[in-house]
Amino acid sequence: MLKGRHLIEPGDFQIEEIESIMELADNIITNPKGYSLVCKGKLLASLFYEPSTRTRFSFEAAMLRLGGEIIGFDDPNNSSVSKGESLGDTIRTIECYSDIAVIRHPREGTARLVSKFAKEMPIINAGDGGHEHPTQTLTDLLTIRKYKGGCDNHVVGVCGDLLFGRTIHSLVKTLNRYHGITFIFISPKELKMPENILNQLNPECYQETTNLDEVIGDLDILYMSRVQRERFVSEEEYLRLKDYYILDKKKMKKAKKDMIVMHPLPRVNEIATEVDDDPRAVYFKQAKCGMYIRMALIAKLLGVEEIQ
Amino acid sequence: MINVSKLKKGIIIDHIEAGHGFEIYKELHLNDIDDVVVLLKNIPSKKMKQKDLIKIETDIQIDMNVLGLIDPNVTINFVKDGEMYKKITLNLPKVVEGIMKCKNPRCITQHEDVKEIKFFLVNEEKKQYRCEYCDAYTTFMEEE
DSSP, X not given: OOTTOOBSSGGGSOHXXXXXXXXXXXXXXHOGGGGTTTTTTOEEEEEESSOOSHHHHHHHHHHHHTTOEEEEESOGXXXXXXXXXXXXXXXXXXXXXXXXXXXXXXXXXXXXXXXXXXXXXXXXXXXXXXXXXXXXXXXXXXXXXXXXXXXXXXXXXXXXXXXXXXXXXXXXXXXXXXXXOEEEEEOOGGGOOOHHHHTTXXXXXXXXXXXXXXXXXXXXXXEEOOOOGGGOSOHHHHXXXXXXXXXXXXXXXXXXXXXXXXXXXXXXXXXXXXXXXXTTBOHHHHHHHHHHHHHHHXXXXXXXXXXX | OOOOOOOSSEEEEEEEETTOHHHHHHHTTGGGOXXXXXXXXXXEXXXXXXXXXXXXXXXXXXOOHHHHHHOTTOEEEEEETTEEEEEEEOOOOSEEESSOXXXXXXXXXXTSOOOXXXXXXXXXXXXXXXXXXXXXXXXXXXXX
């Protein structure tokens, strides 16, 4: 039963629960009209303490497509935060008005903290600094399910900024709970997967490399990520690492015919635009999956998943 | 050599690494209790060369959880009617609450007033704990 629960990190839900959200997403994709009013009369608080286009739009689109409505802010300077209000007080106040809340915040652990103040209102973590981004994980899983037929038994290459990439941390920890997953972590030495994530994996189930060319032919899924300027203190270091990996047609020739390329977007230079037309490139389809999985998640947490 | 009279009741915390006695005194909030407390520093010891020792003449229960973090090698002797009736050694606590602070500068606990943060033991050898909020690892001595 997911009604009333928080989603702070993917580990909050059992794999069976995640599968049930994906099943509902599949139903919504098949019959969107049937779900277009299930959230009528419900309010979603959209609390974005740092800039986001994609995630915020997909949540807001998801709620609107379920027939619900939205309140919130996308700039903390326009909220009580600018008056020095604590997060706890903000959430306790918003709970008086809203049925469910989505929060993005630059500080790690914020969503977990906020969930301790919300007594009845489900909290969804839409990204907390470099820490977790569970709805991106659900998006990724739905994409894998849709384009690879399920989430078990894959060789998954994860490439780019593995140190600060919150989407990657969440995805790796969750895929690790499926059967038969092998990871190949591809990153510059400075942006390696952190120790606290590696410690959670069986050492036989992953390998680390700096060379994408050498391993691309082994992969079923290639998950590319952006080197994020906002996570670097030194601009010089960012400029040195930002174009470390560029996936282009030449590299794609070495990949399996049924490998899929994923990316949480926004992309900068890490995937050349010439790859976009390759049928294996599913990153824009992935963005669409993001809206459907968020519709399913909202419906589940509000307990309104039955077609009206 | 200074002589301190034999304890009739209470707790003796022995084999404290020299120099850690005052830290334990502070962490156990011994300043807040009205009973007799004696802190001995740099006592000659055959086993440790030098050690600290704390005697507390009290009936109240003291949370020893924190001791495992500061100095897991200490011995705790419980005394009743002038006789030692129980002796325990310590392990690192699996969960610590309200003692440590997260060292991750990006953790929300560094920016909001968060009390009683829980930490979960992840590596006994390295004394590493995981923050309940940001999952970053913090070593007890590192965070001081």
